[in-house]
Amino acid sequence: MVLSTVFYLPKLDQKYSCEYKEIPEPVIFPGCTVPLHGIDFPDPFHCRKSAVYKEFVNWSGRYLLATGIIVNSFFELETKTFKALIEEEPDVPPIYPVGPIVRTGSSNEVDGSGCLKWLGEQPSESVLFVCFGSGGTLTQKQLTELALGLEMSEQRFIWVVRNPNEKAKHGSYFIDDDEDGVDFHFLPDGFVERTKGSGLVVSSWAPQVEILSxxxxxxxxxxCGWNSTLESIVNGVPLIAWPLYAEQRMNAVLPADDLKVAFRVRENEEGIVVREDISRYAREIMEGEEGKMVRRKMREFKDSALKALSKDGSSTKSLAKVVETWKKLEQ
Incomplete structure (x- = not known):
């Protein structure tokens, strides 16, 4: 969907004069089975007067000049979109889905968090992993709601926590958390003690690949960073989609609205996901009937991902075409 947006951005820029979040009707891209609402466009699209947005428009046109475009996805994941781009759009350069390309196995880093040891003591498929990536941050109010929602859900969890940030949802890119000095003073009083045994609160970093597998x-x-989304698909782990910034809202549309392998959180009028909803999402994904259906669908995509990367898989064949193209360019 993101690639479709890039190709059609010049047309969208001409069609609409308002900000994208104010577009009155959902936008449907060729091949996409679900519409995109204005609020779900990437962050740079929400200020049309900005230099960043204008640069996006300029560069989107240059994509059409490429000899080919390699995409970290796989045909079975976004079948209709790839078919539309590859077979029905003559002006679009060749598209090569070669994924999912994700890190697997051990990172060879020492797990100072103790996550893996703790996980080894828990029942099968019983733990909810909560992590907002390397940059994601929440406000103090939202951190409190998340903590109390996890506690209310009575589900086992590992939560990678960072200091609250009132100004930016990607605040960890601009602050240096002291992992050894965090005392979680910003969490609700008694939360860590009350959830001890059923929950593990980790400061700033955890071995995500090992946890998801x-x-x-x-x-x-x-x-819903794209790497995290692919890592969850490869390991067959269903999602609670809580996008924060950049293109993450657009990424969330695919697993939640199209593939049906995720529940997407909803914010209230103040932009907060309240504890009662967080508790409901956690209970449903871990033990609810709808959660079981989501889990089955995610396992199907896990199998599809493995097949795509196999010797005769779609991504392997696509990569072979890339090699053929490179060889021709060298001649």
Whole structure:
């Protein structure tokens, strides 16, 4: 969907004069099975007068000049979109879905958080992993709601926590958390003690790949960065989609609205996801009937991902075409 947006941005720029979040009707891109609402466009699109947005428009036109475009996705994940771009759009250069390309196996880093040891003591598929990526931050009010929602859900969890940030949802890119000095003073009084045993609160970093591939992990509350989304698909872990910034809202549309392998959180009028809803999402993804259906669908996409990367898989064949193109360019 993001690539479709890039190709059609010049047309959208001409069609609409308002800000994208004010577009009255949902936008449907060729091949996309679900519409995109204005609020879900990437952050740079929400200020048309900005230099960043104008640069996006300029560069989107240059994509059409490429000899080919390699995409970290796989045909079975976005079948209709790839078919539309590859077969029905003559002006679009060749598209090569070669994914999912994600890191697998051990990172060889010392797990100072103790996550993996703790996971090994939990029942199968019983733990909800909560992580907002390397940059994601929440306000103090939202951190409090998340903590109390996790506690209210009575589900096992691993939560990678960062200091609150009142100004930016990607605040961790601009602050240096002291992992050894965090005392979680910003969490509700007694929260860590009350959830001890059923929950593990970790400061700033955790071995995400190893956690998602662990048999005790049964759900992933995520910011919907594309790497995290692919990692969850490869490991068959269903999602609670909580996008924060950049293109994450657009990324969330695919698993939540199209593939139906995620629950997407809803904010109230103040932009807060309240504790009662957080508790409901956690309970449903881990033990609810709808959660079971979501889990089954995610396992199907896990199998599709493995097949795509196999010797005769779609991504392997697509990569072979890339190699052929490079060889021709060298001649």
């Amino acid at each position: 662990h048999g005790s992990t049964g759900g992933f509350l995520t910011h």
